[in-house]
Amino acid sequence: MKKKEQESKFTSVSIPTPLFEKIKKRIEGTGFTSVSSYVVYVLREVLAEDAVDEKEAFSREDEERVKERLRSLGYLD
Amino acid sequence: MARNRLLVIGLDCASPRLLFHEYSGLLPNLERLRAGGWWGEVESCVPPITVPAWMVMFTGKEPGELGMYGFRNRIPGTYNDTRVADSTSLQVPPLWARAAGAGLRSCLIGVPPSYPPYEVNGDMISCFLTPGTDRPYTYPRGLAVELEEQELAYVPDVAFRKENKAEILASLREMTAGHFEIACYLAEEHPWDLFVMVEIGLDRVQHAFWRYQDPAHHLYESGTPFDDALRDYYRLLDQGIGELLEAAGPDTAVAVVSDHGAKGMKGAFCVNQWLAEKGYLALQGEVKPGTRLEDAPVDWPRTKAWGWGGYYARVFLNVEGREPEGVIRPERFEAEVEALAEEIRKIRGPQGEVWDTRAVTPREVYSHTEGDVPDLMVFFDDLSWRAAGTMGHPSMYLEENDTGPDDAVHDWRGVGIIYHPEVDMGKRIDRDFIPIQDLYGIFVELLGIGD
Numbered sequence: 001m002k003k004k005e006q007e008s009k010f011t012s013v014s015i016p017t018p019l020f021e022k023i024k025k026r027i028e029g030t031g032f033t034s035v036s037s038y039v040v041y042v043l044r045e046v047l048a049e050d051a052v053d054e055k056e057a058f059s060r061e062d063e064e065r066v067k068e069r070l071r072s073l074g075y076l077d
Numbered sequence: 078m079a080r081n082r083l084l085v086i087g088l089d090c091a092s093p094r095l096l097f098h099e100y101s102g103l104l105p106n107l108e109r110l111r112a113g114g115w116w117g118e119v120e121s122c123v124p125p126i127t128v129p130a131w132m133v134m135f136t137g138k139e140p141g142e143l144g145m146y147g148f149r150n151r152i153p154g155t156y157n158d159t160r161v162a163d164s165t166s167l168q169v170p171p172l173w174a175r176a177a178g179a180g181l182r183s184c185l186i187g188v189p190p191s192y193p194p195y196e197v198n199g200d201m202i203s204c205f206l207t208p209g210t211d212r213p214y215t216y217p218r219g220l221a222v223e224l225e226e227q228e229l230a231y232v233p234d235v236a237f238r239k240e241n242k243a244e245i246l247a248s249l250r251e252m253t254a255g256h257f258e259i260a261c262y263l264a265e266e267h268p269w270d271l272f273v274m275v276e277i278g279l280d281r282v283q284h285a286f287w288r289y290q291d292p293a294h295h296l297y298e299s300g301t302p303f304d305d306a307l308r309d310y311y312r313l314l315d316q317g318i319g320e321l322l323e324a325a326g327p328d329t330a331v332a333v334v335s336d337h338g339a340k341g342m343k344g345a346f347c348v349n350q351w352l353a354e355k356g357y358l359a360l361q362g363e364v365k366p367g368t369r370l371e372d373a374p375v376d377w378p379r380t381k382a383w384g385w386g387g388y389y390a391r392v393f394l395n396v397e398g399r400e401p402e403g404v405i406r407p408e409r410f411e412a413e414v415e416a417l418a419e420e421i422r423k424i425r426g427p428q429g430e431v432w433d434t435r436a437v438t439p440r441e442v443y444s445h446t447e448g449d450v451p452d453l454m455v456f457f458d459d460l461s462w463r464a465a466g467t468m469g470h471p472s473m474y475l476e477e478n479d480t481g482p483d484d485a486v487h488d489w490r491g492v493g494i495i496y497h498p499e500v501d502m503g504k505r506i507d508r509d510f511i512p513i514q515d516l517y518g519i520f521v522e523l524l525g526i527g528d
Contacts, residue, residue, distance in 0.1 A: 031182075031268075044219025057163040057193050062208040065329070066161050067149075072237050074284065074483045075148045077369055077386040077466030 015039070081497070082329045083523045084264075086318055087188065087275035089127060090283050090485075091335035091492045099290075100311050101229060106319035107494065110331055114496030115506040121337040121513050124389045124443045124454060125487045130160050130336035130513060131189050131275060134169045137517030141158050141439055143169055144448025147387060154401065155191075156383070156393075157371045163190050163206055170446070172520055173197050173271060179526040181270035187233070188275045200267055202259070203236035205277045221439040227493065229259045235281055245285055246306055250313055253278040255367045257317030271524060272325065276317075282310045283368050287484035294341040294484065295476070328406065330523040334516060335491030342486040345465040345475040346424070346457050348384040348392070349373075354470065357382040364469035373468055377402035382417055384455075386466030388487050391451035392417070414438060414452055421455055427459035427474040432458035460486050475526050 023035045032038040058066060070076050088096075097116070098109065098205060110116075121435040122133040123141050129145035132138075140146055149159040152478065159165075173183035177198035185191065185201045192218040210233040224231060232252040235245065245509065253276060260274045269412060285308040288294045295492040336356055349370055352358040359379035377395065382405060385391040394413060397403035405413050418436040426432055435456040439446050442454070457464060463486050465475055477483065493511055495502045511519070520528050 006233055041217070041219060044222040045217055046219075047222045048213065048215075048218035055167045058161060058208065062212070065208050066206055067159075069234065069236075070148050070161070073281075074463065074478050075387050 079524055081523055082269070082325070083271050083332070083520060084321070084325045084329050085271070085273040085332045085334065085520065086321065087131065087273065088279050088333065088335045088492065089131075089189075089275060089277045090272070090280035090337060090339045090487070092283070092339045092458075092488070093490060093492050095290075095307065095311060096492050099132060099421070100308055103308065103312055104315040105314050106322060107333060110322075110333060110494050110496045113433045113501075113503075114331075114494060115502040116313075116494045117508070118338075118510040119334055119493040119513050119516065120510050121487075121489050121491060123437070124456075125337035125460070125489055126388055127277075127280065127302040127336055132167060132169075132171065132405075133475055134334065134336065134513050134516045135173075135188065135273075135520075136167075136169045136513055138169050139443050139445070139514065141443025141446040141450070143167065144446070146391065146439075146449070146451055146454070147389075149385075151393075153449065154375065156375075156400065161206065163192055164195055164203070165341055166190065166294065166448075171379050172517060173199070173273070175521065176271045176524060176526060179524075181524065181526065182268050183271040183273070184267055184269040185272075186260055186263070186274040189277070199269055199271075200263060201302075202231060204275065207233040209233075224262075227262060227501030229262060231259060232256075234277060237281055237285065242303060246303070246310075247283070249278050249282050249285075250310065253313060253317065254311075257321060260321050261324040264321060271520075274321070276314065279310065279314065280339075282307060283485045284483050286310075287339065287341055291341045291364070295343060296484065330498065331494070331496040332520065332523070333367070333492065333494040335493075336513070338491045339485045339486060340461065340488040342463060342478070342483055343458065344427070345386070345478050346390075346462045347388045347465045347468065347470055347473045347475065348386060348455070349466055349467045349471060350473050351424065352382055352384060352392075354473075357417065360468075366469040366471065367467050368469045370466055370468070372411075372491065378404060379387065381405060381413065382452075384464065384466060385451075386464040388463050390453075390455040390457070390464035390466075392421075392453035392455060395450045403409070410452075418453055421453070424457070426458065426462075427472070460488060462486075497523065 027038045121130050126147055129140040129143050132143055145162050148162055152158040176183055182199040183197055184199050187204045189204040190206055192206040194201045194203040200220055203214045207214045232255055235248045235252050286303050288296045289303045290307050359376040361374040363375045364373050380395050382392055382394050394405050395403050396405050421436040422434050435453050439450045466476050
């Protein structure tokens with residue numbers, strides 16, 4: 001369980017200056033400490049996006065799968 | 078108490094006997110916390126099950142108020158159609174919502190039920206109910222991308238099957254080590270005031286390996302490769318806890334708590350088979366051994382009661398106007414429930430031994446009830462016998478869980494350690510044990526967000 005030697009690796013991307021300024025304004029008082037951290041956050045969110053029906057916790061198939069797992073764990077009959 | 082960062086380490090199913098006594102001297106990090114704080118037992122809720130117990134702890138509400146009586150809820154107007162209790166079932170704001178109201182950020186890992194993950198002021202990784210990490214399992218969603226960038230693979234749970242115990246043990250240890258690795262990363266790299274991590278692996282390892290360290294267990298085995306499986310797993314936990322304490326920093330208040338305890342399972346009692354034998358449940362013909370109620374030819378118009386199995390039994394009465402083919406008139410309901418409870422309390426063990434069985438109505442144990450309330454909650458022989466809902470077995474007493482191997486059942490009392498960097502919690506908390514619901518108030522106080 002040795003903690004990973006974290007060597008942060010960063011690289012640069014270019015964004016238009018007016019966009020940079022807009023973001024700088026946008027993040028005031030939000031907890032984001034830099035334009036970079038906000039841009040990283042947004043890009044990760046975009047990458048994680050997928051078409052999931054938000055209305056239902058489990059799809060029927062997922063729910064059956066989870067029930068089967070709960071049964072094998074002794075929580076159900 | 079001054080505002081403080083709080084780290085809550087939840088050890089699902091942790092046993093006071095093992096953690097405080099049996100393995101005493103082997104768990105240096107837990108012992109350091111104990112020496113500097115309060116330690117003792119935490120009394121679980123009714124029922125003492127993962128869901129709802131963790132949420133009782135983190136909302137300060139009874140299961141009745143939460144409307145959570147276990148992992149599934151009946152869909153109204155049906156007999157056995159159920160929904161899994163997930164994060165959307167939680168209608169009461171938990172501790173992290175209150176912390177957010179005070180401007181505090183939370184980091185939450187694996188707190189049941191937290192699938193699907195929901196918006197928090199901070200980060201959330203969903204619990205073992207997660208069907209797969211190919212679904213969104215974090216809030217914010219991008220956190221999953223970040224973990225992937227860091228090569229930190231989150232494993233929500235481990236398949237629990239009969240075959241190949243060595244493999245189960247190895248994957249449990251690997252899963253738990255991975256959980257602590259993720260926790261350490263987040264504790265160091267992300268901002269937080271409240272950090273909660275629940276490790277489900279302990280529950281799994283105890284259910285699978287309890288017999289090897291309990292000479293009183295009817296399936297006790299020694300001289301196997303698993304003699305020290307539990308001991309070594311507790312040591313692995315202690316090591317992970319040490320690393321997480323270091324990642325959290327010295328100015329952090331710490332709670333190590335469990336949702337319920339554990340003890341050896343004596344067997345499983347077939348509640349529906351018993352109900353059938355006593356004439357409460359009517360069947361149209363024979364059933365094969367191990368038949369589930371939903372697959373059995375139940376003659377509902379002639380049935381007065383049926384039950385669900387698990388670590389405890391939920392018994393429902395077939396009430397006119399409530400169930401699709403109800404037969405008990407509402408005015409007779411109270412008398413019928415009481416008569417059935419009386420009969421259940423008289424059930425004896427396979428050798429005629431007297432059992433200490435609790436059969437209680439929700440009204441007796443809760444001040445208020447929401448959701449799909451069972452009519453009776455039954456704890457066979459003080460939890461030593463689990464309930465099997467299946468039927469058609471040669472005997473009503475099964476030596477093993479009919480849905481798979483299970484060495485351990487739950488116990489009413491789990492563990493608690495409360496540590497504060499500046500306050501002697503041992504002096505401040507003047508009790509031998511803490512009811513699980515009261516932990517909420519203690520957490521609020523430690524965070525410094527009381528009124």
